[in-house]
Amino acid sequence: MTSTWEYAPAPESRDVVDLRSEYGLFIDGDFVEPHGGGTFKTVNPATEEVLAAVGEADAEDVDRAVAAARRAQTEVWGPMSDAERAKYLYRLARVIQERARELAVLETLDNGKPIKESRDVDVPTAAAHYFSYAGWADKLAHAGFGSDPQPLGVAGQIIPWNFPFLMAAWKVAPALATGNTCVLKPAETTPLSALLLAEILQQIDLPPGVVNIVTGAGGTGQALVEHPGLDKIAFTGSTSVGKQIQRALAGRPTKLTLELGGKAANVIFDDAALDQAVEGIVNGIFFNQGHVCCAGSRLLVQESVLEPVMDRLKRRLGTLRIGDPLDKNTDLGAINSAEQLARITELTDSGDAQGAQRWQPECQLPDRGYWFAPTVFTGVSQSHRIAREEIFGPVLSVLTFRTPDEAVTKANNTPYGLSAGVWTEKGSRILWTAERLRAGVVWANTFNRFDPTSPFGGYQESGFGREGGRHGLAPYLAT
Amino acid sequence: MTTAFTLPDVVTSDAALRRFLHGLPGVDQVGVQDRVAGLATRSIKRDAKLTALDLAISMTDLTTLEGADTPGKVRALCAKAVRPDPSDDSAPAAAAVCVYPDMVGVAAEHTAGTSVKVASVATAFPSGRASLDVKLADTKDAVAAGADEIDMVIDRGAFLAGRYGAVAEEIVATKEACGDAHLKVILETGELATLDNVRRASWLAILAGADFIKTSTGKIAPAATRPVVLVMLEAVRDAEALTQRRIGVKAAGGIRDAKESIRYLVLVNEIAGPEWLTPDLFRFGASSLLNDLLMQRDKQRTGAYAGPDYYTID
Numbered sequence: 001m002t003s004t005w006e007y008a009p010a011p012e013s014r015d016v017v018d019l020r021s022e023y024g025l026f027i028d029g030d031f032v033e034p035h036g037g038g039t040f041k042t043v044n045p046a047t048e049e050v051l052a053a054v055g056e057a058d059a060e061d062v063d064r065a066v067a068a069a070r071r072a073q074t075e076v077w078g079p080m081s082d083a084e085r086a087k088y089l090y091r092l093a094r095v096i097q098e099r100a101r102e103l104a105v106l107e108t109l110d111n112g113k114p115i116k117e118s119r120d121v122d123v124p125t126a127a128a129h130y131f132s133y134a135g136w137a138d139k140l141a142h143a144g145f146g147s148d149p150q151p152l153g154v155a156g157q158i159i160p161w162n163f164p165f166l167m168a169a170w171k172v173a174p175a176l177a178t179g180n181t182c183v184l185k186p187a188e189t190t191p192l193s194a195l196l197l198a199e200i201l202q203q204i205d206l207p208p209g210v211v212n213i214v215t216g217a218g219g220t221g222q223a224l225v226e227h228p229g230l231d232k233i234a235f236t237g238s239t240s241v242g243k244q245i246q247r248a249l250a251g252r253p254t255k256l257t258l259e260l261g262g263k264a265a266n267v268i269f270d271d272a273a274l275d276q277a278v279e280g281i282v283n284g285i286f287f288n289q290g291h292v293c294c295a296g297s298r299l300l301v302q303e304s305v306l307e308p309v310m311d312r313l314k315r316r317l318g319t320l321r322i323g324d325p326l327d328k329n330t331d332l333g334a335i336n337s338a339e340q341l342a343r344i345t346e347l348t349d350s351g352d353a354q355g356a357q358r359w360q361p362e363c364q365l366p367d368r369g370y371w372f373a374p375t376v377f378t379g380v381s382q383s384h385r386i387a388r389e390e391i392f393g394p395v396l397s398v399l400t401f402r403t404p405d406e407a408v409t410k411a412n413n414t415p416y417g418l419s420a421g422v423w424t425e426k427g428s429r430i431l432w433t434a435e436r437l438r439a440g441v442v443w444a445n446t447f448n449r450f451d452p453t454s455p456f457g458g459y460q461e462s463g464f465g466r467e468g469g470r471h472g473l474a475p476y477l478a479t
Numbered sequence: 480m481t482t483a484f485t486l487p488d489v490v491t492s493d494a495a496l497r498r499f500l501h502g503l504p505g506v507d508q509v510g511v512q513d514r515v516a517g518l519a520t521r522s523i524k525r526d527a528k529l530t531a532l533d534l535a536i537s538m539t540d541l542t543t544l545e546g547a548d549t550p551g552k553v554r555a556l557c558a559k560a561v562r563p564d565p566s567d568d569s570a571p572a573a574a575a576v577c578v579y580p581d582m583v584g585v586a587a588e589h590t591a592g593t594s595v596k597v598a599s600v601a602t603a604f605p606s607g608r609a610s611l612d613v614k615l616a617d618t619k620d621a622v623a624a625g626a627d628e629i630d631m632v633i634d635r636g637a638f639l640a641g642r643y644g645a646v647a648e649e650i651v652a653t654k655e656a657c658g659d660a661h662l663k664v665i666l667e668t669g670e671l672a673t674l675d676n677v678r679r680a681s682w683l684a685i686l687a688g689a690d691f692i693k694t695s696t697g698k699i700a701p702a703a704t705r706p707v708v709l710v711m712l713e714a715v716r717d718a719e720a721l722t723q724r725r726i727g728v729k730a731a732g733g734i735r736d737a738k739e740s741i742r743y744l745v746l747v748n749e750i751a752g753p754e755w756l757t758p759d760l761f762r763f764g765a766s767s768l769l770n771d772l773l774m775q776r777d778k779q780r781t782g783a784y785a786g787p788d789y790y791t792i793d
Contacts, residue, residue: 005530005748005756010522116520275713276510308504311720319749328522425505445507 007321010328012115016102019109023191024055025215026198028068029208035060040217042191045112046325046334046369054191057214059223065183065212066229069154072209073181078151080179082138089134089176091204096127099200103193107165108325110192112334112370113288115326118165125450126169129468132452133173136473140178143470149477151179152255153231156224158245159194160237161187161336162291162392168194170467171234172211173452178476180232181210185224187237188217189337222248230254232476236293239390239416239461257465257475259293259457261390262418265411266296266447267433269404270305272423276445278312281396284421284447286320286374289333290394291340293462294419296447298387300407303400310378310398317374318361332394335370344372344393351377351386356397382413390416404429408436417459421447440466490651490686493644500643500682506674506710515705521745525779528741532776533571535740535768536563538758540598540729542577542766544605544697550585553578555793557589564773565791573769574758575628579604580621587625598628598663602653605667605696607632611649618656629653630663630693630729633680635670643683650687663691663729663762668707669699677707681714691727697764702732705746712750715760725754731764737775740768 022039024031034055041050057065077085096103104118113122140149155175159167164186175182186194198213214220221241225233225248235245236259249256266284268277284296301309325333335341352358356377365371372393380387380397387397401407411420420439422430434442440458443449450456455471457463465475489499523531541560543552556576564570575596576586586597599621603609609617618629631653637645654662664684668677684692692711695702708730715726728751734740740763747755755761770790778784 005534005744005753006527007521007523008525008527010524120520272504273507273510274504276507276514279510279514328520425507445510446513 007329009324011324011326012105012108012119012328014105014109014326017106017109019106020052022053023195023215025057025061025065026195026211026213027061027065028212029202029206031198034058035064040188042110042189044109044369045189045336046366048368051109052192054195054215056216057220057223062183062214062220062223062227065214066154066156066227068209069181069183069212070229072207073151073153073179076207077176077181077210078179082140085176085179086134086137088204088206089130089137089173092200092206093127093130093134095200095204096123096130100124100127103165103196105326106196107193108333110190111161111164112325112336114330114333115328116330117288122163122166125452126166129166129169129452130173133177136470137177140473140477143473145474145477145479149178149479152476152478153180154229155180155182155232155234155476156227156230157182157184158221158224158233158235158237159184159186161190162288162293164190165193165197167236168197170236174467174472174476176210178473180476183212183214183224183230185214185216185221188215191215225249228252232256234465234475235259242463255475257457257467258463259465259467260461260463261392261416262293262295262458262462263298263388263390263414263416264294264296264419264421264439265298265300265414265437266421267300267407267411267423268302268305268309269407269422269424269426269429270302271425272305273425273445274305274308274312277423278309278316280421280423280445280447281313282316282320285396286332286394287448289335289372291336291392292448294441294448295392296419296421297391297395297397298411299396299398300401300410301398302407303402306400313376314359314361317376320361320363320374322363322371322373323366332374335372335393338370340392341370341372344391344395347386347389347391348375348395351380351384351397354384354386356380356384356386382410388414404433408433412436412438415461418457418462419443490647493642496643496647496683497641500679503678503682506678508674508706511674511706511709515709515746518745518749519705519742523741523745529776529779531741531744532737532772532779534744534756535737535763536772536776537571537574538762539573539769539772540575540577540731540762540764541573541769542697542731542764544577544579544600548579548582550582553582553585554589557586557595559769559791559793560595561590561593563769566789570773570776574762577630577764580617580624580626583621583624583626596627597625598630599624599626600630600696602631602649604630604632605698607634608636611652614649615652615656618653622656622658622660626660628661628663629657630665632665632667632696633684635667638671638676638680638683647683647687650684650689654688661690662688663693663727664689665693665696665731667696667699668694668704669701674706674710677710678714681711682718685714685718685726689726691729691762693729693731693764695732695764697732703730703734705742708743709746709750712746712755715755716751725760727760727762728755729762729764734763734765735767735771737768737771740772
């Protein structure tokens with residue numbers, strides 16, 4: 001009997017997606033041509049195939065969108081009863097579930113992430129987020145923000161390209177549940193799932209103007225940030241852009257929440273369940289190609305178990321399946337853009353130059369598209385750039401520690417503070433470590449687990465404000 | 480013992496054995512369940528599916544372990560194992576038939592000259608509640624009657640009481656009684672309850688000389704589960720690194736359809752490694768599974784399902 005067993009290709013069908021060649025902006029309930037007539041192309045990063053031309057919104061378009069949002073807020077959405085608003089959110093969540101496959105395939109095409117992740121994580125987690133906030137909509141008076149909390153008004157929301165549809169949910173769901181309306185700007189490399197969201201909003205008869213979607217690059221985002229008609233801005237993205245936004249808002253009454261970068265420590269104590277810890281390391285840094293702000297990019301291993309952990313990790317990485325993101329058996333997909341690939345390449349080169357040891361499993365990368373092999377750096381010091389800077393790619397930096405105190409000191413020695421992981425079979429050590437780690441989320445014996453009821457957000461250069469759960473209502477309420 | 484791989488300092492005393500087993504890394508149940516759920520989404524299509532179905536047929540220990548077993552029943556089982564699909568001689572034979580010791584002679588007679596092995600449960604199966612002398616006599620009886628493989632049960636009572644040395648001694652003695660017959664050690668994981676126990680019992684059996692570690696008797700629920708088999712596959716994978724010896728794993732009981740068996744093969748492939756994808760190192764203990772494998776095999780080759788009447792009931 002043969003002992004080779006190759007999994008046959010198992011591609012998810014593209015036919016479920018009705019891709020248009022051109023997309024306009026979604027303003028006041030309709031798709032409209034951009035004022036300046038400008039468009040940009042969005043590509044499939046796994047193949048470099050152009051998927052569609054998308055309208056580029058300028059300041060005039062942003063102004064139209066904000067005006068529509070304001071009108072909708074004061075005339076329709078604000079005065080509407082809480083229970084009625086909840087119904088729209090429930091309907092949205094249900095239609096997302098009904099059209100889940102279409103959304104997953106589109107997300108994978110535009111983003112490059114494996115279909116198993118868009119299908120099993122992005123889309124169901126987004127639906128869960130809308131369901132969860134639908135439940136809050138008529139209970140705001142009991143959420144701890146006073147007996148009659150009021151919406152802020154109109155929110156400008158800028159989201160990143162790593163979880164396009166899910167990040168839209170994180171922004172839109174709490175805004176709508178609290179009676180705000182919004183203008184959403186998706187990332188320029190991944191606008192398509194937000195535009196499908198717009199079609200779904202039409203399908204559920206959401207009143208025009210409640211959600212407006214303006215596509216474009218940095219200029220569109222800047223026009224949105226600079227628009228004086230916004231009551232709130234919510235941004236998820238890089239720390240450098242976050243700082244620009246904060247500077248732009250100085251002296252203005254506009255409220256702000258920022259969810260920025262991270263350089264999370266994943267701390268493996270010597271008494272951890274090693275096989276599951278290795279799974280947690282893999283999930284921590286190779287989930288979504290490492291394009292995760294809370295990725296466990298710094299592995300801190302107790303020195304006494306470094307060897308078994310690295311042996312197991314390397315063996316495990318040899319089984320990762322890299323390639324066609326639409327294949328249901330693919331574990332690691334494409335890097336989202338040429339620009340991001342260049343950044344990963346530059347930072348990993350600095351790892352080599354500064355003396356860390358690079359290891360990659362044997363793997364065949366596709367000829368076309370943007371790809372980067374899963375990479376582990378050992379011999380990393382705190383002073384190396386790859387231990388300090390966010391790489392936002394499938395690159396793990398391995399450091400060691402000797403004592404719990406040293407683990408905490410090293411874990412906290414970063415300007416970021418979004419997430420952290422602790423692996424130990426000892427409950428008391430989990431609590432001891434978690435209360436000392438300076439991170440918005442600490443996962444114990446798991447990693448990258450998201451739940452709509454759990455608040456998420458960072459310390460320091462990872463931003464401020466919380467999204468998710470009851471805490472996620474606060475940034476959208478006048479309290 | 481005939482094998483040279485043991486870690487003598489580990490199995491010499493109860494205390495040393497305990498230190499070793501309790502020094503193994505823990506198993507996080509939630510993490511194992513996540514991993515198993517993740518691997519269950521592997522999509523096995525076309526050629527890969529056909530390969531898997533044939534592999535699963537060739538790994539099946541076709542089993543009858545009933546008080547009502549008769550020579551006639553065992554004869555029928557043997558015929559099925561030798562030629563599972565009467566209408567298609569390209570279908571592989573099963574790995575073995577698995578019977579009670581008093582049926583070994585019948586099974587040996589009707590599988591003689593074929594690739595199908597005779598496996599016999601022994602050691603006061605399924606409870607194992609008898610003296611060591613009785614267990615060894617049971618084993619020798621089955622071997623003398625022609626068993627190629629012995630499926631013994633461990634003393635779960637002793638294991639749960641922490642008397643690891645006693646469990647190990649029985650395995651060592653049974654292995655001796657087996658002579659040339661291969662020894663499969665049934666852990667009865669449904670009674671061990673925790674995955675930490677499954678890992679310890681797996682290592683205990685491996686250190687004491689098992690050729691195979693097997694999940695279950697089939698008489699206790701739950702029988703084989705994928706989380707349990709994942710932990711056992713990790714044990715044989717790690718044991719190879721330590722002892723340079725490959726131990727087999729048998730998932731027995733509760734695996735009834737082809738789809739589920741393919742999920743197990745994915746675990747074998749991705750946890751232990753492709754080297755384990757052979758009947759020499761992985762087995763299914765099953766009865767009704769075989770017909771579903773044959774039916775899915777025909778579907779894969781012809782594009783159509785035949786009705787259940789086209790598959791023999793034995």
